[in-house]
Amino acid sequence: xxxxxxxxxxxxxxxxxxxxxxxxxxxxxxxxxxxxxxxxxxxxxxxxxxxxxxxxxxxxxxxxxxxxxxxxxxxxxxxxxxxxxxxxxxxxxxxxxxxxxxxxxxxxxxxxxxxxxxxxxxxxxxxxxxxxxxxxxxxxxxxxxxxxxxxxxxxxxxxxxxxxxxxxxxxxxxxxxxxxxxxxxxxxxxxxxxxxxxxxxxxxxxxxxxxxxxxxxxxxxxxxxxxxxxxxxxxxxxxxxxxxxxxxxxxxxxxxxxxxxxxxxxxxxxxxxxxxxxxxxxxxxxxxxxxxxxxxxxxxxxxxxxxxxxxxxxxxxxxxxxxxxxxxxxxxxxxxxxxxxxxxxxxxxxxxxxxxxxxxxxxxxxxxxxxxxxxxxxxxxxxxxxxxxxxxxxxxxxxxxxxxxxxxxxxxxxxxxxxxxxxxxxxxxxxxxxxxxxxxxxxxxxxxxxxxxxxxxxxxxxxxxxxxxxxxxxxxxxxxxxxxxxx
Amino acid sequence: xxxxxxxxxxxxxxxxxxxxxxxxxxxxxxxxxxxxxxxxxxxxxxxxxxxxxxxxxxxxxxxxxxxxxxxxxxxxxxxxxxxxxxxxxxxxxxxxxxxxxxxxxxxxxxxxxxxxxxxxxxxxxxxxxxxxxxxxxxxxxxxxxxxxxxxxxxxxxxxxxxxxxxxxxxxxxxxxxxxxxxxxxxxxxxxxxxxxxxxxxxxxxxxxxxxxxxxxxxxxxxxxxxxxxxxxxxxxxxxxxxxxxxxxxxxxxxxxxxxxxxxxxxxxxxxxxxxxxxxxxxxxxxxxxxxxxxxxxxxxxxxx
Numbered sequence: 001x002x003x004x005x006x007x008x009x010x011x012x013x014x015x016x017x018x019x020x021x022x023x024x025x026x027x028x029x030x031x032x033x034x035x036x037x038x039x040x041x042x043x044x045x046x047x048x049x050x051x052x053x054x055x056x057x058x059x060x061x062x063x064x065x066x067x068x069x070x071x072x073x074x075x076x077x078x079x080x081x082x083x084x085x086x087x088x089x090x091x092x093x094x095x096x097x098x099x100x101x102x103x104x105x106x107x108x109x110x111x112x113x114x115x116x117x118x119x120x121x122x123x124x125x126x127x128x129x130x131x132x133x134x135x136x137x138x139x140x141x142x143x144x145x146x147x148x149x150x151x152x153x154x155x156x157x158x159x160x161x162x163x164x165x166x167x168x169x170x171x172x173x174x175x176x177x178x179x180x181x182x183x184x185x186x187x188x189x190x191x192x193x194x195x196x197x198x199x200x201x202x203x204x205x206x207x208x209x210x211x212x213x214x215x216x217x218x219x220x221x222x223x224x225x226x227x228x229x230x231x232x233x234x235x236x237x238x239x240x241x242x243x244x245x246x247x248x249x250x251x252x253x254x255x256x257x258x259x260x261x262x263x264x265x266x267x268x269x270x271x272x273x274x275x276x277x278x279x280x281x282x283x284x285x286x287x288x289x290x291x292x293x294x295x296x297x298x299x300x301x302x303x304x305x306x307x308x309x310x311x312x313x314x315x316x317x318x319x320x321x322x323x324x325x326x327x328x329x330x331x332x333x334x335x336x337x338x339x340x341x342x343x344x345x346x347x348x349x350x351x352x353x354x355x356x357x358x359x360x361x362x363x364x365x366x367x368x369x370x371x372x373x374x375x376x377x378x379x380x381x382x383x384x385x386x387x388x389x390x391x392x393x394x395x396x397x398x399x400x401x402x403x404x405x406x407x408x409x410x411x412x413x414x415x416x417x418x419x420x421x422x423x424x425x426x427x428x429x430x431x432x433x434x435x436x437x438x439x440x441x442x443x444x445x446x447x448x449x450x451x452x453x454x455x456x457x458x459x460x461x462x463x464x465x466x467x468x469x470x471x472x473x474x475x476x477x478x479x480x481x482x483x484x485x486x487x
Numbered sequence: 488x489x490x491x492x493x494x495x496x497x498x499x500x501x502x503x504x505x506x507x508x509x510x511x512x513x514x515x516x517x518x519x520x521x522x523x524x525x526x527x528x529x530x531x532x533x534x535x536x537x538x539x540x541x542x543x544x545x546x547x548x549x550x551x552x553x554x555x556x557x558x559x560x561x562x563x564x565x566x567x568x569x570x571x572x573x574x575x576x577x578x579x580x581x582x583x584x585x586x587x588x589x590x591x592x593x594x595x596x597x598x599x600x601x602x603x604x605x606x607x608x609x610x611x612x613x614x615x616x617x618x619x620x621x622x623x624x625x626x627x628x629x630x631x632x633x634x635x636x637x638x639x640x641x642x643x644x645x646x647x648x649x650x651x652x653x654x655x656x657x658x659x660x661x662x663x664x665x666x667x668x669x670x671x672x673x674x675x676x677x678x679x680x681x682x683x684x685x686x687x688x689x690x691x692x693x694x695x696x697x698x699x700x701x702x703x704x705x706x707x708x709x710x711x712x713x714x715x716x717x718x719x720x721x722x723x724x725x726x727x728x729x730x731x732x733x734x735x736x737x738x739x740x741x742x743x744x745x746x747x748x749x750x751x752x753x754x755x756x757x758x759x760x761x762x763x764x765x766x767x768x769x770x771x772x773x774x775x776x777x778x779x780x781x782x783x784x785x786x787x788x789x790x791x
Contacts, residue, residue: 026752030745037741037770044734044778051730079729184727193724249637268637269722280724421724429726433713440706 023090024097032091039087043078046070050077092181099174106167113152114161117452124452124463126477132460136484140453143483149451157454163467169442172435179432187425191217192224192277194420199287199304200413203231206420224422226277229256233263235414237284239352244313246352251281251416276424283417285309285316288335288359289410292322300325300405306415307335308379313349319381320361320407321368328368329404330381333361337412347393356395359409363390363402449473451480460484492573493631499566500587504621506559511614513552517545518611518683552610553601559617560594567591576635579648582779586624590617592656608686612663643718650711654704655771658743661700662768665761668693672758694757697764698750705743712736735774742767 022028047055056076060067067076074081121127140158144151149160194214198204206228208214216224234252239245248267255264257274266272272279287304294300300322307318313336320331336349339358347360364386370376390402399408448467453460462481466473521544567588571578578584597613600606635644672690674680680687687693715736720726727733746763749755755763 026748030748030753033741033745033748037738037745040734040738040741043729044731044738048729051728243631246636248640269641269718271721271724278724282724419724423725426720426726430717433716437706437710437713440709444702444706 020097023094026098029091029094029098032087032094036087036091039084040078042075043084046075046078048076048078050079088181092178095174096178099171102167103171103175106164106171110164110168114150114159114450116152117154117157117159117454121452121454121461121463124465126474127461127463128477128481129458130460130462130481130484132455132484136460137453137455139484140480143480144451156456157452159450159452161448161450163446163448165442166446166448166467167443169439169444169446171439173439173443176432176435176439179435180429183425183427183429183432185425186428187217187423189217189219190224190422190424192220192420192422195282196418196420197285197306197415198230198232198418199306199415200232200235202304203229204418205229211420220422226274226420226422227257228274228277228279230254230272230279230418232416235284235416237352237414244351249281249284277420277422280419280421281416282419283309285314285415285417286335286337286354286357287413287415288318288320288333288357289413290320290359291408291410292320292325292329292331292405293408294325294405295403300329304413304415306378307333311349312352313338314352315347315349318379319377321370321378321381323368323370325405327365327404328370330364330368330383330386331361331407332364332381332383333359335359335412354412357412358393358395360393361391361407362388363392363404363407365389365404447472449476451477453484490573492569496566496569496573497625499562499569500621500625503559503562503566504618504625506555506562507614507618507621510552510555510559511611511618513548513555514607514611514614517548517552517607520548521545521683549607552614553607556594556610556614557598559614560591560598563587563591563594563621574635576640577645577648579644579652580635580639581628581630583624583628583630585648585652585775586620586628589652589656590620590624592652593617593620593659596656596660608684609663616663638722641718641722643714643721647711647714647718650707650714654708654711655775657700657704658708658739658768658771661697661704662765664693664697664700665764665768668697668761669758669765672761690757694760697761701743701746701764701767705747708740708743712740731778732774735770735778739767739770739774742770 047059049056056067059070070076074083078084118124137156137158141151141153144158144160147162149162150164151161152159192215194211196204196211204210206225208222208225216222231254232251233254236248236250237246238248240247251266253264253266253272255262255272264272266279266281268281271281285307287306289304290301291299292301301320301324305318305320307316309316316335318333318335320333322329322331334347335357336347337353337357338349338351338355340348340350342348347358364381364383366386369382369385376382389404392400392402392407394400394407394409396409396411399406449464451462451464451473453462462477462484464473464477567578570584570587574580574584578588594613594617597606597609667687668690671680671684671687671693674684675690688696715733716726719728719733742763746760746767749763750760
């Protein structure tokens with residue numbers, strides 16, 4: 001279209017101004033908006049590190065070349081990737097550049113008087129004439145005021161306007177989106193997130209070393225941890241006896257916070273709240289409580305060992321490491337709360353409650369590598385340098401003896417996984433969300449319209465104009481005219 | 488007790504399907520038999536015979552169709568309530584339950600609008616759509632009535648899901664209207680619209696109607712997403728985590744936002760706007776079908 005137009009040489013400032021105008025144009029904003037939608041798609045089709053890290057690892061194993069290329073374009077972290085950020089940052093700049101000037105303009109318009117009554121009302125919509133007397137204009141003014149119109153009173157006419165809520169709502173909606181973005185960024189910069197497995201009967205103290213995993217926002221650190229203590233008194237999981245599906249998880253806690261100790265209950269939809277920090281009940285499993293003795297009968301290890309659930313019936317795997325035994329002993333184990341045997345899978349669990357618990361294990365001897373400095377999973381043992389010395393299983397109260405000692409399953413306690421999340425930005429995001437909905441409602445359902453009345457020698461003329469040709473003005477003028485006639 | 492009510496619910500749903508099928512046939516009869524071919528050609532030069540529509544001839548069929556639609560609605564309502572009693576929670580625990588409730592809401596919206604406007608031309612499509620939804624639900628999606636998993640036990644289930652189901656119903660209706668627009672616009676461009684579609688309003692009305700529907704329900708969809716975020720915050724420990732369902736809800740939201748801007752600010756009308764509307768509606772459908780059936784993430788419960 002503008003191919004043949006000669007583009008003048010632009011200075012730097014003019015170039016900036018040109019770029020700014022392009023960026024804040026509606027067309028650009030619309031393209032960016034559509035682009036944002038399209039850019040969000042790959043993140044739902046390709047596994048993401050934030051939601052499904054295991055699938056990402058699997059892809060690296062099954063198709064390393066493809067995974068490498070995915071990673072090169074941040075396709076495993078779409079929502080934190082430079083290109084996704086670029087789109088939404090540009091969109092928000094464009095939005096600010098569009099909305100701020102409009103806000104000022106709207107503010108001025110709200111304070112200004114409605115424009116003067118047009119000369120020729122008969123050309124406008126809903127035009128009608130009626131008889132009038134010297135009271136008519138006064139009655140009209142009162143009707144306008146009662147119906148919250150803003151009026152401009154002239155010598156023999158009134159210009160009235162209503163429906164500024166439409167633009168106000170529209171601007172509020174867009175401004176609230178900025179507030180949501182601020183809330184999200186604030187939360188990710190100053191927030192914290194951690195997880196800890198706590199056995200029933202044990203105490204959890206919120207200090208960095210107590211967490212199994214702990215991560216902070218870029219501008220947060222150890223000092224942002226909310227100091228609280230939780231002792232898990234009891235945990236009950238209820239399952240449907242027919243479908244084995246979970247029906248309820250409840251944990252009874254003793255909570256100490258700011259010098260006060262209280263009994264509390266935590267459920268899946270009912271987290272605990274400490275200021276900006278909330279504690280969620282996120283998962284549960286079983287910890288066999290074992291005693292491992294050496295060949296002399298001295299206790300080398302005693303205590304609960306959390307096992308990781310593998311399926312809905314809580315068949316769990318785990319490792320019992322006994323570095324204090326001589327030589328070091330490790331048990332690679334599998335725990336089933338309700339034991340059953342199948343020919344193809346070996347031991348399986350057929351119900352998630354402790355109806356017939358059984359601990360099955362292989363016993364390994366040698367250097368467990370705990371002093372090597374390489375971080376290890378507490379649920380696994382690298383058995384490549386170890387020697388297998390036995391294979392066994394125990395039920396609660398039973399002891400299994402092998403050449404280097406014995407292992408006793410004393411009892412089984414449940415564990416719960418507490419997720420601790422601090423998000424100081426979420427209340428801003430929530431306020432932003434509420435304002436967004438309210439703003440949308442008033443911008444989509446609000447109607448801006450004007451009504452005029454002028455006294456003429458023959459009587460009075462009435463006309464109106466609705467912006468965006470919104471419906472309903474006809475009825476409004478009808479009731480206005482009726483009010484005038486009644487007097 | 489639990490199984491008895493589930494059994495009753497299934498019988499109600501089956502009966503509703505039978506009644507909707509009668510309604511569908513009556514609607515089809517109404518349209519088909521209203522077409523009247525003239526006995527003599529009205530053009531001497533060729534064999535042209537302009538067909539006309541005379542709905543007076545099929546008024547009785549139309550009444551039967553609407554009556555059956557109402558009866559079907561009542562039966563389906565009973566089915567949904569019985570399902571709720573059997574499971575002791577609002578019947579939105581899995582995809583089967585969403586589908587029968589969605590079909591109920593869809594029929595309800597149509598019947599509600601029928602009181603005010605003569606929308607009987609839509610009845611054929613509404614009854615067919617409801618039949619297909621219920622048929623898919625009861626054959627492919629059926630799951631035994633069961634209690635909710637702990638994460639679903641929340642007041643937000645009612646709020647979030649009701650808002651989402653209503654939004655979805657209206658989005659899909661807007662899609663149907665936009666689709667009708669595209670079809671009729673093409674037909675009129677190439678000649679005239681087919682006889683049996685003469686009763687459908689003018690394409691200008693359809694164009695405006697699909698926009699109105701979207702503009703009306705967009706705030707509700709926004710609310711539904713925000714309600715979901717509030718719920719996610721208390722159930723999963725974060726209000727937004729780019730779970731596939733959340734991602735697609737966001738994409739749908741962005742697509743409709745683009746649609747509204749394109750119409751209001753840039754002034755798109757007609758074909759372009761209708762295509763954008765259909766695209767946005769498809770993202771919603773994709774979210775419902777793909778993410779529930781093949782997807783992973785936190786929105787997959789109890790099989791489906």
